[in-house]
Amino acid sequence: MTDSDNPEIMLKTVGLTKRYGEITALEDLNLTIPRGQVFGYVGHNGAGKTTTIRILAGLLSATSGKAIIAGTDLAGDRDRLKQLVGYMPDEFGVYDQMRVWEYLDFFGAAFKIPRRDRKKRIDEVLDITEAEYMRDRFVDTLSKGMKQKVGIARTLMHDPQLLLLDEPANGLDPRARIEQRNLIRQLADRGKTLLVSSHILPELASVCDLVGIIHQGRMQAFGPLEEVLGSIRRDRVMELKVNAGAATVADWLGKHPSCRHVDTADIKMGILHFRFSGDDAAQADLLRKLIAGNVRVASFREVPLSLEDAFMALSGMTTEDQEDAEAEDAAAPAAPSVSAPGTQVATLEPEAAPADPQGAEEPPAQ
Ligand SMILES: Nc1ncnc2c1ncn2[C@@H]1O[C@H](COP(=O)(O)OP(=O)(O)OP(=O)(O)O)[C@@H](O)[C@H]1O
Ligand SMILES: [Mg+2]
Numbered sequence: 001m002t003d004s005d006n007p008e009i010m011l012k013t014v015g016l017t018k019r020y021g022e023i024t025a026l027e028d029l030n031l032t033i034p035r036g037q038v039f040g041y042v043g044h045n046g047a048g049k050t051t052t053i054r055i056l057a058g059l060l061s062a063t064s065g066k067a068i069i070a071g072t073d074l075a076g077d078r079d080r081l082k083q084l085v086g087y088m089p090d091e092f093g094v095y096d097q098m099r100v101w102e103y104l105d106f107f108g109a110a111f112k113i114p115r116r117d118r119k120k121r122i123d124e125v126l127d128i129t130e131a132e133y134m135r136d137r138f139v140d141t142l143s144k145g146m147k148q149k150v151g152i153a154r155t156l157m158h159d160p161q162l163l164l165l166d167e168p169a170n171g172l173d174p175r176a177r178i179e180q181r182n183l184i185r186q187l188a189d190r191g192k193t194l195l196v197s198s199h200i201l202p203e204l205a206s207v208c209d210l211v212g213i214i215h216q217g218r219m220q221a222f223g224p225l226e227e228v229l230g231s232i233r234r235d236r237v238m239e240l241k242v243n244a245g246a247a248t249v250a251d252w253l254g255k256h257p258s259c260r261h262v263d264t265a266d267i268k269m270g271i272l273h274f275r276f277s278g279d280d281a282a283q284a285d286l287l288r289k290l291i292a293g294n295v296r297v298a299s300f301r302e303v304p305l306s307l308e309d310a311f312m313a314l315s316g317m318t319t320e321d322q323e324d325a326e327a328e329d330a331a332a333p334a335a336p337s338v339s340a341p342g343t344q345v346a347t348l349e350p351e352a353a354p355a356d357p358q359g360a361e362e363p364p365a366q
Contacts, residue, residue, distance in 0.1 A: 014030060015065035029219055036188055041198070044215065047217070049167075069081060085160050088163070096140060097140075107157050108121055113158060134146055148168055168184075168198075177203065213228070241297070245296070246272060270298065
């Protein structure tokens with residue numbers, strides 16, 4: 001069975017490409033999204049997210065490549081595709097003197113839902129999106145967050161299988177974002193497949209099953225969130241908590257050839273963060289050396305890579321670039337010195353430190 005007729009595959013694109021004259025807005029996009037999953041489509045402004053979504057919604061034709069939605073080729077049966085796909089644009093549009101229920105009724109009619117069924121359907125979508133209280137409000141008087149709810153309600157009117165939500169979290173406050181994430185998960189649990197775009201990165205991490213990172217029209221990474229994060233990990237970020245002597249350990253880590261950017265912001269709690277370039281074995285060696293050096297290690301762990309870090313790495317910006325930029329922007333005072341008062345508890349025992357030809361590999365003798 002090919003993906004095209006596999007009922008478990010909701011969306012498949014093959015070499016999808018869009019050019020506007022000289023500009024290639026989207027190049028060779030290959031996606032496979034199983035039914036019932038949430039796909040987080042992440043990219044900076046101008047990356048090609050809206051272009052992709054508009055092609056999938058049938059509003060824009062691709063220059064080349066194809067897209068298959070629930071087994072139907074996008075270039076094929078337009079009426080069936082309209083029924084399959086629900087599209088929420090990034091702009092709400094202007095709907096003068098139209099109440100929420102009228103707005104939903106209007107879209108229901110556009111999707112040929114018989115009049116007798118529309119009232120019930122309006123009740124249902126207002127219930128799912130928790131927007132009943134807006135029913136008689138004029139849409140142009142709604143707040144941004146309210147409009148986003150009504151936008152999703154409208155997208156659900158004809159009960160599509162694939163929802164394309166273009167930046168639905170745009171302009172929402174933190175509470176409204178949490179509500180929206182819950183709604184997205186709830187829709188996936190009901191069997192809907194969702195493509196949700198965002199440039200607000202952590203936004204998607206907690207809600208999506210699959211993530212795609214697009215930059216200048218090209219997909220940089222695509223797959224389950226954990227896999228994507230794992231595949232692009234360059235340096236590990238480590239967190240070390242010691243019972244005493246954190247300043248000495250920070251000093252030693254600073255000289256270690258595999259450790260960089262020792263962050264002492266939490267040194268008062270005995271916590272150090274640093275970047276470590278090495279595999280699992282090297283990480284184990286580092287821990288062994290710390291313990292052999294009589295460092296009282298309370299915990300030692302790798303901090304999972306955030307979507308934010310992944311995104312920056314893939315779009316050619318390193319975390320350090322960002323840190324440098326932030327530091328310049330804020331002209332912030334330097335991180336607390338490792339010799340801050342109260343942190344100088346020397347615990348490293350010289351006799352425990354094994355000889356090492358690289359010198360800096362070992363915790364210093366006190
Ligand atoms: N009608 C058009 N004519 C020419 N170029 C266009 C057109 N629409 C989009 N583009 C270009 O295609 C590229 C991708 O744009 P697109 O709107 O898909 O990005 P996006 O990822 O949705 O960005 P944003 O986060 O700002 O919404 C951009 O370089 C944009 O300038
Ligand atoms: Mg866009």
